[in-house]
Amino acid sequence: xxxxxxxxxxxxPIIKAxxxxxxxxxxxxxxxxxxxxxxxxxxxxxxxPALVVLPRTTExxxxxxxxxxxxxxxxxxxxxGTGLSGGALPSEDSVLIVTSLMRQxxxxxxxxxxxxxxxxxxxxxxTQTVSxxxxxxxxxxxxxIICSVGGNVAENSGGVHCLKYGVTTNHVLGLRIVTxxxxxxxxxxxxxxxxxxxxxxxxVGSEGTLGIATEITLRILKSAESICVLLADFTSIEAAGATxxxxxxxxxxxxGMEMMDNFSINAVEDVxxxxxxxxxxxxxxxIEIDGLDVEVEGNKQRITEICKKNGxxxxxxxxxxxxxxxxxxxxxxxxxxxGHLSPDYYVQDGVIPRTQLPYVLHEISKLSEQxxxxxxxxxxxxxxxxxxxxxxxxxxxxxxxxxxxxxxxILKLCxxxxxxxxxxxxxxxxxxxxxxxxFSTADLETMQWVRQVxxxxxxxxxxxxxxxxxxxxxxxNAASAKQFEGVERF
Amino acid sequence: xxxxxxxxxxxxPIIKAxxxxxxxxxxxxxxxxxxxxxxxxxxxxxxxPALVVLPRTTExxxxxxxxxxxxxxxxxxxxxGTGLSGGALPSEDSVLIVTSLMRQxxxxxxxxxxxxxxxxxxxxxxTQTVSxxxxxxxxxxxxxIICSVGGNVAENSGGVHCLKYGVTTNHVLGLRIVTxxxxxxxxxxxxxxxxxxxxxxxxVGSEGTLGIATEITLRILKSAESICVLLADFTSIEAAGATxxxxxxxxxxxxGMEMMDNFSINAVEDVxxxxxxxxxxxxxxxIEIDGLDVEVEGNKQRITEICKKNGxxxxxxxxxxxxxxxxxxxxxxxxxxxGHLSPDYYVQDGVIPRTQLPYVLHEISKLSEQxxxxxxxxxxxxxxxxxxxxxxxxxxxxxxxxxxxxxxxILKLCxxxxxxxxxxxxxxxxxxxxxxxxFSTADLETMQWVRQVxxxxxxxxxxxxxxxxxxxxxxxNAASAKQFEGVERF
Numbered sequence: 001x002x003x004x005x006x007x008x009x010x011x012x013p014i015i016k017a018x019x020x021x022x023x024x025x026x027x028x029x030x031x032x033x034x035x036x037x038x039x040x041x042x043x044x045x046x047x048x049p050a051l052v053v054l055p056r057t058t059e060x061x062x063x064x065x066x067x068x069x070x071x072x073x074x075x076x077x078x079x080x081g082t083g084l085s086g087g088a089l090p091s092e093d094s095v096l097i098v099t100s101l102m103r104q105x106x107x108x109x110x111x112x113x114x115x116x117x118x119x120x121x122x123x124x125x126x127t128q129t130v131s132x133x134x135x136x137x138x139x140x141x142x143x144x145i146i147c148s149v150g151g152n153v154a155e156n157s158g159g160v161h162c163l164k165y166g167v168t169t170n171h172v173l174g175l176r177i178v179t180x181x182x183x184x185x186x187x188x189x190x191x192x193x194x195x196x197x198x199x200x201x202x203x204v205g206s207e208g209t210l211g212i213a214t215e216i217t218l219r220i221l222k223s224a225e226s227i228c229v230l231l232a233d234f235t236s237i238e239a240a241g242a243t244x245x246x247x248x249x250x251x252x253x254x255x256g257m258e259m260m261d262n263f264s265i266n267a268v269e270d271v272x273x274x275x276x277x278x279x280x281x282x283x284x285x286x287i288e289i290d291g292l293d294v295e296v297e298g299n300k301q302r303i304t305e306i307c308k309k310n311g312x313x314x315x316x317x318x319x320x321x322x323x324x325x326x327x328x329x330x331x332x333x334x335x336x337x338x339g340h341l342s343p344d345y346y347v348q349d350g351v352i353p354r355t356q357l358p359y360v361l362h363e364i365s366k367l368s369e370q371x372x373x374x375x376x377x378x379x380x381x382x383x384x385x386x387x388x389x390x391x392x393x394x395x396x397x398x399x400x401x402x403x404x405x406x407x408x409x410i411l412k413l414c415x416x417x418x419x420x421x422x423x424x425x426x427x428x429x430x431x432x433x434x435x436x437x438x439f440s441t442a443d444l445e446t447m448q449w450v451r452q453v454x455x456x457x458x459x460x461x462x463x464x465x466x467x468x469x470x471x472x473x474x475x476x477n478a479a480s481a482k483q484f485e486g487v488e489r490f
Numbered sequence: 491x492x493x494x495x496x497x498x499x500x501x502x503p504i505i506k507a508x509x510x511x512x513x514x515x516x517x518x519x520x521x522x523x524x525x526x527x528x529x530x531x532x533x534x535x536x537x538x539p540a541l542v543v544l545p546r547t548t549e550x551x552x553x554x555x556x557x558x559x560x561x562x563x564x565x566x567x568x569x570x571g572t573g574l575s576g577g578a579l580p581s582e583d584s585v586l587i588v589t590s591l592m593r594q595x596x597x598x599x600x601x602x603x604x605x606x607x608x609x610x611x612x613x614x615x616x617t618q619t620v621s622x623x624x625x626x627x628x629x630x631x632x633x634x635i636i637c638s639v640g641g642n643v644a645e646n647s648g649g650v651h652c653l654k655y656g657v658t659t660n661h662v663l664g665l666r667i668v669t670x671x672x673x674x675x676x677x678x679x680x681x682x683x684x685x686x687x688x689x690x691x692x693x694v695g696s697e698g699t700l701g702i703a704t705e706i707t708l709r710i711l712k713s714a715e716s717i718c719v720l721l722a723d724f725t726s727i728e729a730a731g732a733t734x735x736x737x738x739x740x741x742x743x744x745x746g747m748e749m750m751d752n753f754s755i756n757a758v759e760d761v762x763x764x765x766x767x768x769x770x771x772x773x774x775x776x777i778e779i780d781g782l783d784v785e786v787e788g789n790k791q792r793i794t795e796i797c798k799k800n801g802x803x804x805x806x807x808x809x810x811x812x813x814x815x816x817x818x819x820x821x822x823x824x825x826x827x828x829g830h831l832s833p834d835y836y837v838q839d840g841v842i843p844r845t846q847l848p849y850v851l852h853e854i855s856k857l858s859e860q861x862x863x864x865x866x867x868x869x870x871x872x873x874x875x876x877x878x879x880x881x882x883x884x885x886x887x888x889x890x891x892x893x894x895x896x897x898x899x900i901l902k903l904c905x906x907x908x909x910x911x912x913x914x915x916x917x918x919x920x921x922x923x924x925x926x927x928x929f930s931t932a933d934l935e936t937m938q939w940v941r942q943v944x945x946x947x948x949x950x951x952x953x954x955x956x957x958x959x960x961x962x963x964x965x966x967n968a969a970s971a972k973q974f975e976g977v978e979r980f
Binding site for chain 2: 186
């Protein structure tokens with residue numbers, strides 16, 4: 001249907017309408033310039049959009065969306081394009097609404113710990129804006145120096161420090177959005193708990209299918225008085241997993257608690273040579289604790305005891321910023337290191353209950369042997385959010401398909417033990433076919449009725465999140481997605 | 491319309507259908523037994539339901555709802571009936587589905603900090619169930635020894651400790667619900683962040699308009715190692731308000747931070763004689779801090795300094811359970827004390843930004859003088875959640891109407907300074923006409939489209955949350971509520 005429409009579509013009046021609002025500079029239409037936009041961080045899917053538009057204000061976004069509605073053109077919002085699930089992948093014959101010119105900090109209210117930003121503002125700028133006054137913005141995806149707040153809202157992004165402070169949804173108080181029909185509405189507000197339905201909560205993580213956020217009110221937190229990083233070294237995965245459980249069970253919620261396996265440790269030492277990570281460890285834990293001086297000191301002692309009780313060979317700690325950074329360096333370079341070890345790698349994102357860590361890691365190592373691909377495990381252990389890195393060579397015919405199969409097996413394993421097919425990267429184009437593994441037909445139908453309310457013509461980010469017969473076949477039919485295509489609202 | 495329907499309705503086959511599922515014991519139909527159910531905690535609205543049914547399982551609830559659909563009978567879910575906004579107020583000609591026989595703890599998973607309960611389980615039972623193992627359930631409405639978890643979910647209830655730990659929505663991981671059409675679906679799950687739309691978040695606080703929760707998965711927390719309660723005594727509201735802001739700005743989030751004004755202090759001392767609260771104080775703050783021993787000790791010193799810097803005449807502290815309870819006693823008895831001082835009282839529930847505390851309390855005292863009603867101020871100061879208690883005598887003709895007018899003025903004041911018309915009691919029947927003060931027509935429309943998805947026939951808790959022309963006149967028309975009445979889904 002869309003392909004057919006593409007051939008017939010006359011873009012001239014549409015381009016003219018866009019240019020009337022944005023001027024010629026705001027509309028990208030040359031093929032060579034459009035290449036940049038044909039994928040996001042998930043580079044294995046590519047599709048060039050027909051056009052890219054670059055609005056600067058809420059009103060301009062609303063105008064763009066209204067023009068798309070007038071001509072029935074699908075549109076996809078895109079921030080910095082760092083997403084890992086293909087949430088900003090263009091559809092054929094679509095317009096990409098890119099927020100990279102919407103980079104204003106609109107207001108800062110330190111007393112009430114609020115900041116209002118445009119969606120193109122880079123995640124790390126939020127903290128930079130308020131750090132002088134002793135505040136920070138908690139969600140910290142590993143791409144934080146480049147990813148946009150709008151993209152974080154769309155994907156409900158997480159990060160190392162989300163164990164203690166929660167993911168993006170816990171930090172968004174209010175949103176001004178442009179609905180898929182071009183209306184401007186406000187969700188939530190300046191205070192955390194608003195009456196009525198929590199539409200802010202439903203919008204965060206909806207991956208652009210319910211509209212485009214154009215003003216985002218974020219909660220900022222007071223910076224901790226003290227921070228300490230611990231590095232604990234284990235000779236078994238079981239011992240490291242038990243340590244994670246014991247720390248949480250003791251009532252301590254570290255700022256972050258990361259695990260790396262032997263393969264990851266050696267990969268980063270080969271590439272960035274931190275000289276901190278013991279190459280013969282089966283697993284290491286990197287644990288950051290923050291709070292008052294006395295609190296950090298107390299927790300440091302208790303965590304060290306728990307590590308030792310579980311057989312840690314050593315526990316090193318660092319309180320000064322420089323040494324802390326050194327202990328984190330390898331973890332932060334893990335993805336880059338994988339890139340050095342192998343021509344290509346595939347990052348998976350799944351969640352399991354913490355107590356299932358040893359079992360799941362054992363099963364992943366069996367998959368690695370069975371399929372013959374090396375898998376590095378680097379992950380947010382505290383919240384059970386796994387990020388297996390599967391190393392492969394895309395120039396080998398069939399390798400990508402096999403690696404995707406391994407990824408699928410890992411996701412099924414996560415669901416089997418009571419976990420989730422996505423922790424913080426979203427569903428996007430990449431994982432929609434797995435949604436029926438996790439949700440019943442009735443559950444998926446309910447979500448799609450809600451989508452239909454906001455997005456009755458289906459123009460906003462089509463073919464994302466929910467399985468469709470065209471791309472997922474049987475799975476989609478089981479989830480009854482078909483009935484929602486082209487259904488009019490009421 | 492409903493009145494007309496009532497006269498014509500033949501209840502006999504409906505009762506027969508209910509009894510076939512629940513037996514005769516599960517269906518209440520005698521007038522004298524139905525009186526208990528004619529209001530919830532908001533006693534100024536009363537309406538006897540036609541019938542009460544008492545299911546025990548999810549499947550029975552689904553059967554009840556299906557029968558209601560078959561005969562187009564409106565139904566309202568009710569827990570313990572302690573709600574303060576009339577959320578469980580019956581409609582004319584309706585069936586009340588009461589969850590008081592659904593009181594099973596379905597499973598406890600300490601390792602993953604989860605507990606699954608039926609909706610009739612009393613809030614305080616959750617903590618009782620897990621406290622032996624060192625855990626607790628954080629949301630603690632003042633009615634916690636009688637209110638039900640299902641009611642807490644419906645109203646997104648708060649409590650004294652929600653400053654630090656968040657309201658009910660932050661502690662609900664998953665829900666099994668019966669939709670308004672009788673379908674059983676699962677929202678959320680066992681892990682905090684699920685992919686897809688956050689339907690759990692939208693259900694919590696939807697006041698029974700989107701269905702009935704029948705199995706609720708709650709997050710439980712590890713009990714704090716140490717707790718300390720501070721009582722600080724101020725000679726001005728401004729000084730107490732500045733102290734609240736300064737504590738939060740210092741990066742300390744106390745477990746709870748409550749304020750009482752001079753009138754409340756004297757009311758509770760008259761009635762319960764704690765002998766702890768200085769009768770000549772303009773305001774007192776009761777601040778509870780929890781955490782590790784060292785953390786609590788450190789915060790106690792810092793908070794004491796902040797209180798002193800802001801002119802506190804004295805700061806008392808208590809760490810042993812008995813003395814802590816004594817310091818809390820007056821605060822917990824505040825509503826009861828108001829009941830002793832006056833034949834009737836009206837509790838308002840509004841939210842303001844913390845920084846507006848002195849201004850808003852000053853305006854409330856002006857309203858008190860202007861209308862000639864005494865108003866006691868007792869509230870969750872940390873999160874700006876006001877609970878002014880307006881004392882009056884219902885036997886005086888017109889008094890209730892005047893008091894409601896004062897309440898309305900207070901809510902408008904809250905909205906004016908950037909706050910909310912409800913902090914933790916919900917909208918229910920009581921505040922629906924104020925929704926347009928806070929939300930635009932487009933915002934309310936969006937919520938009602940979502941309601942329509944779940945509740946297309948409008949049978950689940952009709953005439954709640956959203957303004958209707960019959961009860962709110964102009965306000966409802968402005969909010970375009972009318973178009974949603976009787977609209978079919980798709």
